[in-house]
Amino acid sequence: MNARTSDREPIDCEEALERLAAYLDQELDRTGRDEMERHLERCRSCFSRAEFERRLKERIQRGLVLDEVPREFEERIRTLLGRRASES
Ligand SMILES: [Zn+2]
Structure with missing residues (x-):
């Protein structure tokens, strides 16, 4: 028996966070x-995370410097940008 029978099964938080950058x-x-x-509609924590990262990304794209951003987030941003660049 396969536990993952349906491809319409809602994704969980882990999956959502993995897809967030994309x-x-x-x-x-x-x-x-x-x-x-669908997940963001139901999950507040992922929703606010997505909103947060979206804003962060906007600022970066406008050329604002990362100095105001805590280190842990700076690292996340680099991952985001790195993934983006290497996917072309
Ligand atoms: Zn979630």
């Missing part, structure tokens, strides 16, 4: 996006 970059396919949005 989601914010609008790199997910339709299904992935849909699942992500």
Whole structure:
């Protein structure tokens, strides 16, 4: 018996966080996006996380320096940007 029988099964937080960068970059396919949005509608913690990162990303794209940002987040941002650059 397979536990994961349905591909429409909602994603969990772990999965949502894994997809967050791609989601914010609008790199997910339709299904992935849909699942992500469904999760964000139901999960406050992931939703605020997504909002937070979206804003952060906006600021970076506007060329604002990372100095105001705590180290742990700076590292996350580098991961985000790195992933983006290496995926082309
Ligand atoms: Zn969640």
